[in-house]
Amino acid sequence: MEFFERFAIPNPSLAIYASMVAIGLTVVAIIAGLTYFKKWGYLWREWLTTVDHKRIGIMYLLSALIMLFRGGVDAIMLRAQLAVPDNKLLDPQHYNEVFSTHGVIMVMFMAMPFIFAFMNYVVPLQIGARDVAFPRLNALSFWLFFFGAMLFNISFVIGGSPDAGWTSYFPLAGNDFSQHVGTNYYMIAIQISGIGSLMTGINMITTIMKMRAPGMTLMKMPMFTWSVLVTNLIIVTVFPVITVALAMGTMDRLFGTHFFATTNGGMDMLWANLFWVWGHPEVYILILPAFGIYSEIISTFAGRNLYGYKSMVASMVIISALSCMVWAHHFFTMGQGAVANSFFSITTMMIAVPTGVKIFNWLFTLWKGKIRFTVPMLYSLGFIPLFVIGGMTGVMLAMSAADYQYHNTMFLVAHFHNTIIPGVVFAMLAGLTYYWPKMFGFMLNERIGKWSFWTLTIGFCLAFFPMYITGLDGQARRMYTYSEATGYGPLNMVSFVGAGVMAISFALIVYNVYYSVRYSPRNIGADPWDARSLEWATHTPVPEYNFAVEPQVASSEGFWDAKKKGHALFPGKVEKIHMPNNSGVPFIMGAIFFVLGFSLVFSLWIPAILSLIGILACMALRSFEQDHGRYISVKEIEETETKLRGAK
Amino acid sequence: MSELFPRKQIIGFVFSLVLTAAALAVYFLKLSFAQGMVVLVVTAFVQALLQLVVFMHAGESEDKWVIYGKVFFMIAMALITVFGTLLIFLWDM
Numbered sequence: 001m002e003f004f005e006r007f008a009i010p011n012p013s014l015a016i017y018a019s020m021v022a023i024g025l026t027v028v029a030i031i032a033g034l035t036y037f038k039k040w041g042y043l044w045r046e047w048l049t050t051v052d053h054k055r056i057g058i059m060y061l062l063s064a065l066i067m068l069f070r071g072g073v074d075a076i077m078l079r080a081q082l083a084v085p086d087n088k089l090l091d092p093q094h095y096n097e098v099f100s101t102h103g104v105i106m107v108m109f110m111a112m113p114f115i116f117a118f119m120n121y122v123v124p125l126q127i128g129a130r131d132v133a134f135p136r137l138n139a140l141s142f143w144l145f146f147f148g149a150m151l152f153n154i155s156f157v158i159g160g161s162p163d164a165g166w167t168s169y170f171p172l173a174g175n176d177f178s179q180h181v182g183t184n185y186y187m188i189a190i191q192i193s194g195i196g197s198l199m200t201g202i203n204m205i206t207t208i209m210k211m212r213a214p215g216m217t218l219m220k221m222p223m224f225t226w227s228v229l230v231t232n233l234i235i236v237t238v239f240p241v242i243t244v245a246l247a248m249g250t251m252d253r254l255f256g257t258h259f260f261a262t263t264n265g266g267m268d269m270l271w272a273n274l275f276w277v278w279g280h281p282e283v284y285i286l287i288l289p290a291f292g293i294y295s296e297i298i299s300t301f302a303g304r305n306l307y308g309y310k311s312m313v314a315s316m317v318i319i320s321a322l323s324c325m326v327w328a329h330h331f332f333t334m335g336q337g338a339v340a341n342s343f344f345s346i347t348t349m350m351i352a353v354p355t356g357v358k359i360f361n362w363l364f365t366l367w368k369g370k371i372r373f374t375v376p377m378l379y380s381l382g383f384i385p386l387f388v389i390g391g392m393t394g395v396m397l398a399m400s401a402a403d404y405q406y407h408n409t410m411f412l413v414a415h416f417h418n419t420i421i422p423g424v425v426f427a428m429l430a431g432l433t434y435y436w437p438k439m440f441g442f443m444l445n446e447r448i449g450k451w452s453f454w455t456l457t458i459g460f461c462l463a464f465f466p467m468y469i470t471g472l473d474g475q476a477r478r479m480y481t482y483s484e485a486t487g488y489g490p491l492n493m494v495s496f497v498g499a500g501v502m503a504i505s506f507a508l509i510v511y512n513v514y515y516s517v518r519y520s521p522r523n524i525g526a527d528p529w530d531a532r533s534l535e536w537a538t539h540t541p542v543p544e545y546n547f548a549v550e551p552q553v554a555s556s557e558g559f560w561d562a563k564k565k566g567h568a569l570f571p572g573k574v575e576k577i578h579m580p581n582n583s584g585v586p587f588i589m590g591a592i593f594f595v596l597g598f599s600l601v602f603s604l605w606i607p608a609i610l611s612l613i614g615i616l617a618c619m620a621l622r623s624f625e626q627d628h629g630r631y632i633s634v635k636e637i638e639e640t641e642t643k644l645r646g647a648k
Numbered sequence: 649m650s651e652l653f654p655r656k657q658i659i660g661f662v663f664s665l666v667l668t669a670a671a672l673a674v675y676f677l678k679l680s681f682a683q684g685m686v687v688l689v690v691t692a693f694v695q696a697l698l699q700l701v702v703f704m705h706a707g708e709s710e711d712k713w714v715i716y717g718k719v720f721f722m723i724a725m726a727l728i729t730v731f732g733t734l735l736i737f738l739w740d741m
Contacts, residue, residue, distance in 0.1 A: 209714060233721070237721070237722060237725045241729070269737070273733055273737070277729050324725050328732065336735075336737070336740050336741050337740035339739075340735045340736050340739075340740040
């Protein structure tokens with residue numbers, strides 16, 4: 001029985017046993033449902049083997065929403081534990097595990113797939129391409145992300161979750177202080193999905209560089225595409241750093257090396273350094289596509305072209321370069337001298353300048369516009385003031401001398417939630433509402449959408465503004481409880497109420513999807529928002545080849561030109577279209593990666609070696625495979641086009 | 649004739665062998681640590697650029713400025729990372 005003991009959870013509780021039962025029942029229900037409705041073949045042919053960027057985008061979207069739920073439940077548990085002084089709801093070990101998984105899931109497995117969802121779905125449509133440059137690599141990226149996320153998610157029922165924070169600093173994350181397998185899960189699961197992100201980076205850069213429609217020069221790309229290009233440049237720059245750091249950390253934990261140990265020449269602080277060399281640009285990887293989505297939405301619903309296109313592009317490029325020069329501001333208190341701290345202080349403050357340029361450009365776009373207060377626009381308008389507050393507190397934190405006061409307090413927690421929630425989460429929900437009709441062929445209900453916007457905004461303010469105050473009063477982050485004498489109790493209760501209101505908002509979003517599936521009208525046409533860029537020029541639902549005829553553009557708003565200025569968007573004739581074939585290899589390879597990761601977590605060497613051989617076999621198979629894709633005939637295209645036109 | 653004798657590639661190949669030999673010589677000659685590292689760093693970077701230009705055809709397509717731009721961006725970022733880390737851990741710790 002010794003073999004099986006390693007899979008036991010070190011600190012079990014009733015909630016975890018209940019989760020085990022719930023997970024088991026859900027798996028049984030899914031399998032039974034698929035079998036009963038005879039959907040296995042459909043699932044395999046249409047989704048698991050697909051290389052279509054639109055379907056991959058939708059799968060990213062669903063994964064992100066599920067992970068938002070998981071990370072949100074963690075958040076509620078954290079706020080419930082801190083709601084009253086000396087609370088006994090979670091024990092300290094459990095609290096550590098919950099805040100660690102909350103951070104990792106929200107950043108790596110919620111925000112990242114959310115932005116990948118929009119990158120995948122929107123970018124090829126926006127540049128008039130048929131698919132991404134490497135469709136099968138794209139599928140592999142998704143499945144690596146997905147199985148990495150699944151590996152991370154099973155940690156809390158098999159073997160125990162990571163408990164050293166989402167930053168997983170050594171030596172705390174080393175074997176001496178984190179003895180159960182949780183941190184192995186952290187190292188390996190993030191590694192697997194990180195490799196997927198790196199591949200997406202290469203794929204998207206190639207797509208944008210090589211596959212733009214005729215006439216679309218770099219400076220005539222829609223702003224979202226620009227933001228994706230810059231984002232992926234950062235991904236390709238910094239993801240190798242986390243890949244190497246995670247590999248070194250894995251070797252420390254599994255093979256007894258001393259890269260980040262405190263003995264034998266190891267350097268524990270180097271982990272913090274490498275982590276933030278990746279970690280800081282990572283937050284810009286999240287926020288830049290969000291800026292891109294806001295740019296699209298604000299110019300659409302203000303009825304004006306985007307103000308200051310060139311300065312928007314320039315500020316994103318400057319942000320991308322600066323984002324790689326500021327990482328040490330995450331550890332001003334680690335012991336380096338004033339020179340280093342001053343340097344990183346100044347570069348950090350400089351980022352506020354290009355960001356400010358962008359804020360003013362959005363305001364000037366709104367100026368004298370005919371603003372339509374739709375749900376996506378509400379999120380964008382809510383973003384501007386709330387994000388500015390988050391940015392201002394960021395400048396406060398950037399002053400290294402003052403940072404000694406704020407470091408690792410709730411003030412910091414309030415700051416980064418104040419940038420990430422109005423910045424990234426609002427953008428993702430705005431993008432979700434904005435692109436929903438393009439993806440699924442019907443609109444989300446506006447009335448329920450407005451309710452969810454207002455509950456989210458009010459809940460956000462209630463949850464995070466009190467933390468600024470308790471943080472300045474000295475409440476430390478990651479402390480599982482506090483005494484009544486500190487006086488933090490009432491404000492933490494307000495935060496808990498705010499978190500509850502945010503949960504209601506999420507429930508409203510889910511209800512909105514259900515309601516709209518049942519009651520929304522389906523005859524909305526291809527352009528329900530009266531939008532401006534190319535993704536709205538094709539039919540809804542989008543045919544698999546995207547555009548029957550390659551579009552020809554003369555500005556960043558090709559579709560607007562076609563609607564208002566009589567620009568001929570589709571001058572050519574229908575020709576047969578070359579499309580890539582579906583393939584099961586990416587899914588299978590992802591599944592083998594899952595087995596490899598699981599075996600490594602528990603030091604099961606034989607299955608690890610076997611799965612490594614399996615991965616190499618998949619790659620060899622791909623190298624020798626003859627797959628030239630297929631053609632869609634002109635007749636078939638014309639039939640599809642007639643049908644879709646009729647549906648309008 | 650030039651098709652039969654790819655001069656650029658052969659010169660590149662010989663030069664890359666010379667660079668390899670120079671790097672290998674660090675092991676056999678009694679150089680100080682600092683001298684050896686300088687030789688290794690210089691030969692490594694020249695070697696990488698040589699491979700990129702001669703054998704990976706970086707400058708031969710129309711969008712060569714995109715490729716070179718990305719290479720130099722990446723080199724700049726790598727140098728910033730390395731020197732920033734040195735600043736934090738060695739020069740100002």
